[in-house]
Amino acid sequence: QQQVKQSPQSLIVQKGGISIINCAYENTAFDYFPWYQQFPGKGPALLIAIRPDVSEKKEGRFTISFNKSAKQFSLHIMDSQPGDSATYFCAAGQTGANNLFFGTGTRLTVIP
Amino acid sequence: SAVISQKPSRDICQRGTSLTIQCQVDSQVTMMFWYRQQPGQSLTLIATANQGSEATYESGFVIDKFPISRPNLTFSTLTVSNMSPEDSSIYLCSVQGQGNGYTFGSGTRLTVV
Numbered sequence: 001q002q003q004v005k006q007s008p009q010s011l012i013v014q015k016g017g018i019s020i021i022n023c024a025y026e027n028t029a030f031d032y033f034p035w036y037q038q039f040p041g042k043g044p045a046l047l048i049a050i051r052p053d054v055s056e057k058k059e060g061r062f063t064i065s066f067n068k069s070a071k072q073f074s075l076h077i078m079d080s081q082p083g084d085s086a087t088y089f090c091a092a093g094q095t096g097a098n099n100l101f102f103g104t105g106t107r108l109t110v111i112p
Numbered sequence: 113s114a115v116i117s118q119k120p121s122r123d124i125c126q127r128g129t130s131l132t133i134q135c136q137v138d139s140q141v142t143m144m145f146w147y148r149q150q151p152g153q154s155l156t157l158i159a160t161a162n163q164g165s166e167a168t169y170e171s172g173f174v175i176d177k178f179p180i181s182r183p184n185l186t187f188s189t190l191t192v193s194n195m196s197p198e199d200s201s202i203y204l205c206s207v208q209g210q211g212n213g214y215t216f217g218s219g220t221r222l223t224v225v
Contacts, residue, residue: 002154004154042218043116043118043217044204045216046209046213046215049213089155091155098160098208102154102155104154
């Protein structure tokens with residue numbers, strides 16, 4: 001059973017555009033929602049994370065929007081750049097638990 | 113955050129053989145985690161390795177297939193035993209940082225032929 005559902009599977013955005021990736025979860029015990037960025041040949045790297053006490057978190061061009069009632073969260077990349085081309089994974093976890101449940105990933109391509 | 117060195121970075125192995133993947137962390141950590149990343153699928157936790165005790169395996173993963181060693185607080189190995197093509201994946205070592213954030217190694221891309 002997929003604990004975290006992620007869409008779209010792939011995304012192509014023009015340089016300067018907004019990239020939006022969506023995730024949904026079922027387990028209401030989750031209280032930690034990170035996004036990871038992975039470049040080819042590299043391990044995933046933590047990009048930004050949010051906890052359910054806030055509805056939005058922004059770090060530079062990256063913003064997480066969180067909707068607790070809908071059990072959904074999304075990553076917005078503003079002013080997308082070719083260097084943002086990578087695979088993005090959302091995840092969900094619970095404080096005190098070791099396991100993070102990952103989405104299936106979104107391959108983002110930003111074309112110049 | 114911790115720096116993780118993982119090797120080999122990739123390997124092509126014959127079915128029926130075993131491969132041991134090494135993970136070295138630049139700081140002492142209580143727990144180390146091994147994940148599998150199958151093509152087009154999620155990262156899935158295989159097991160949690162604590163120093164001085166048996167590893168804890170997630171549902172669907174067994175010690176006979178994925179034996180893990182954790183001889184000290186900075187090092188762990190994962191062995192993929194009696195490999196089949198279905199074991200072709202990227203295997204990732206990870207440690208937990210501040211909060212719930214995880215740091216991952218660069219991964220080992222395994223192809224079984």
